Amino acid sequence: MTDTIPEQVNGHAAPKVSLLKFAPEATPAVTTVVAPEKSPTRRRVRIDHLRRIVVEAREHNTYRVIIRHGSYLAGGTRILARRAWDSRTAARYERMMRIAEAGGNEELVREWEQRGHAYRQARQKRRMELLQLALSAPKAVLTGAVGGAGLLLLLGILLAWHSHDVHDILTPMTAVVEFVGWVAFIAAVIWDPLLAALPWLALASVWAVGRGQRTAPTWALPANSTQEGDVVPDEGAILRALGNLAIAPLNKAIKEGWQPRWVQPTTRSGNGWHTQIQLPLGVTVEMIAGKKPVLAHNLLRKPVEVWPTEPPKQPGVLDLWVADQGSLSGAVPPWPLLTEGVTDYFKGVPVAVSQRGEPIIGKLMAANYMVGGIMGSGKSSLVIALLLGAILDPLVIVEAYVMAYNTDYDPLKPRLKTLVKGDDDEDIEAALNALRHLRDEVTMRGKLLEELGDGATKVTRELALKDPRMRPKVVVFDECHELFMHKEYGKEAAELAIKVMKKARKTAITLIWVTVSPTADSLPRDVTRNTSHRVAFAVGDHVANDGLLGSGRHKAGITATTLIPGEDVGTAVTVGFTAKPFEVVRAHYVARDPDKGVDEVTPVVERAMGLYEGGGPDDGPTFEPVDPLADVAAVLGDTPRMLTQEVLHRLAERRPEAYREWGPVDLKRALEPFGAEPYKSGGKSTVARDRVCDAILERLAEDLEDEGGDDD
Structure with a gap:
């Protein structure tokens, strides 16, 4: 049944349209058809499927091998092409100038500009020489040919004169022609194989360069080579390490496009690498030092192998020294005076080597020492090396007061003037009496210097030879915390120690304090302040560290808390040995182990006794520190x-x-x-x-x- 729309609507003709009467059962279902390729669900499924195929392909060994070696070829070609371009043009100098300019280093920009200018001048000179050579080559070839022919002819005449046969005149020329023929024959034989092999040789060279530079993607590399055995901390590695320290201001600066200014590019320095970089605004060296374990991890090093500090005259600059992996695990070089040589108290003695492999000299004249660390960290190795060096000077008097029962100093006893061992009250009192005598002695020596006149302001070797009362003296107080913490003698001992240390430097008296408990109570603050050479072996916390090295050292990154007890034995962080703010050293170890039949100390002591008793100088030369x-x-x-x-x-x-x-x-x-x-x-x-x-x-x-x- 249908309804008919009226022919006119409001006086206008209406179209004749027939409509079906509404019937729910007759209404067809309305369905929205979406093209399969436009379905979000199907698209995700397809993308996941493709991703799965790619991942499976990557995991397939054959696919990885193809990609790896193909990348070696492509990367090697790119590297060799760039090297060739750099060698034939000034592109290298332009690139380095842009890098230096981006870093704001104007001096480096000028230096590379000068190098580029010198390269262009040399290149122009070579081109002119080649042009001149091309112009003069025909004349040179003709002259050479005529000269060679004349020489061969002269040789033939001499040969014919000797053999009385005129035919021998051409023998040299014939021999040369035959030789050239043989060379041409051999070249013809090997030319085709060589020509066929050249593309393969070139391909192998390109592949070797790409393999050496690891130009393949990381996922395609062999499983045993995806992790470096040792990483060179170049500028890129350092920036990546700094960018992963979770320091908010640094991350913000990097995100905003911070361009680092390298005060000193990364350069090889002894057994490690050294660099200086100016930090962005809002980032301090203390922030970096506070993240030292993470920084070391990012550079594939142990914390003791990474040292971020701030140069004294360069605020805002990160001075970073990164040691080679395992530089602390190798053997320390033998003590230089182990078999020969004599020393001079006034020039110092060898006691250690730095992480860079440089010799570290222990100064004796106008110096005193504070050596600390937990038990078994290697304190005795440095102190024994210092004392052995001192006794190889026959003028030196050595006393040792050990407020504990150990045998470290027993082998030196024949050469020691005094050796007191024990922690009883009488042993502590003996150490206190030694300080009283030292107080009187520095006063007496000061008066002698004044009486001598002639501008003498300190004890010299000449004065010590002239007057036995001015002989150099080295006094050791081991386990000195027992003395300073003694209820009855501690206060007086601290006062005496400070008085002696303030006056002893110019009177040739050296004090050595050794302790396992470097705290504010066990070490008077003024004693530490007046100590010129401070040595911190492995310590337990920042309190002990700053008690040895000085206040604020731990916060500044100069800390021995990262040294591992039992592993970094003989390694210490020191202050005062060099002009640097600090130095990480490894003490020389003069071995003495009766159980194993090893004794390197006794022969040195016997040599020292021979010198002291007038047995004549040692056969070796006098030790001269490097200056x-x-x-x-x-x-x-x-x-x-x-x-x-x-x-x-x-x-x-x-x-x-x-x-x-x-x-x-x-x-x-x-x-x-x-x-x-x-x-x-x-x-x-x-x-x-x-x-x-x-x-x-x-x-x-x-x-x-x-x-x-x-x-x-």
Whole structure:
């Protein structure tokens, strides 16, 4: 049944449309049809399926091998092409200039600009020489041919004259022609195989370069090579390590496009790597030092192998030194004086090596020591090396007061003036009496210096030889916390120790304090403040660390809390041994183990006894500590300026055992603390005599100033 729409609606003609009367059962179901490819669910399923295929393909060994070796070829080609481009153009210099400019290092920009200019000039000179060679080549070839033919003809005439056969005149020429023919024959034989092999040789070379540079994706690399055995902490590795320390201001700066300024690019430094980078606003070196374990982990190192500090004269700069992996696990070089040599108290003795492998000298004159660490950390190894070096000078008097029962000092007893052992009251009182005698002795020596006049301000070797009362003296107080914490003697001992230390430096008296309990109660603060050489072996917390090395050292990143007891035996963090803010050292170990039949100490003591009793000097030379500043001054002589390479060459000739392996970076590191480091002059690294002499005079002035302050 249908309804009809009226022909007119409101006076207008209406279209004739027939409508079905509404009937629910007759209404067809309305269905929305969506194309399969537009279905979100099906799209996700398809993407997951493709992803699964890719993952399975990656996990398949054949696919990984194809991708890996293909990437080696592509990456090797790219690397060799870039090397060729860099070698033929100035692209390398332009690239380094852009990097230096982005870092804000104007001096480095100028240096690379000068290098680029020198390269372009040399390239232009080579091109002109090649052009000249091409123009003169025909004449040279003709001259050579005529000269060679003449020489062969002359040789043939001599041969014919000797053999009386005119046919021998052409024999040399015939021999040369036959030789050329044989060469051509051999070349023809091997030419085709060589030509066929050249593409494969080139492909193998490209593959080897790509494999060496690991140009394949990480997932395609062999399972045993995806983790580096050792990582070089270059600029990229350092930035990645810093970016993963969870330091909010640093992360914000990196996210906002922070461009790091490398005060000193990463360079090889002894047994490790050294770099300096200016930190962004809001980021302090203390923040980095507080994350030292994480930083070490990010650089694949142990915490003791990573040292982030702030240079004294460069605020806001991170000075980072990263040791080679396992640099603390190898054997320490033998003590230099183990078999021969004598020492001079006034020049110091060898006691350790730094992490960089450099010798560490223990100063005796105008020095005193504070050595601490938990039991078994290696304190005795450094103290014994120091004492053995001291007794190899026949002028030195050594006393030892050990407020515990141990046998560390027993082998030295024949050469010791006094050896007291024990923690009873009478042993503690003996140590106190020693301090009383030292107080009187420094006063007496000061009066003697005043009586001598002639400008004498301190004890010298000449004075010690002239007057036995001025002989150098080294006094050890081991387990000194027992003395300072004694209820009856502790207060007086602290007062005496401070008085002696303030006056002893110019009177050739050296005090050595050794303790396993470096706390505010066991070590008087003024004793620590007046100690020139501080040594911290493995300690338990930051309180003990700062008690040995000084307040705030732990917060500044100079801490021995990262040393592992039982593992880093003989390794210590030190202050005062070098011009650097701190130094990580490994003490020389002079072995003595009766159970194993090893005794290296007794032969040294016997040599020392022979010297002390007048048995004559040792066969070896007198030990001379390395003094780069004095040695550089010596090789410069009267020359106002000298190229750095020439200075290094002369240093190696002067003392090859010390300077043979030195490079420009080593020389700069040695002279920089004194303000005498090399500088650029005419685009070349130069060392100035005036700077070195000024540094020496300044060092002498500082020594005199320190001595003048002892009486305060």
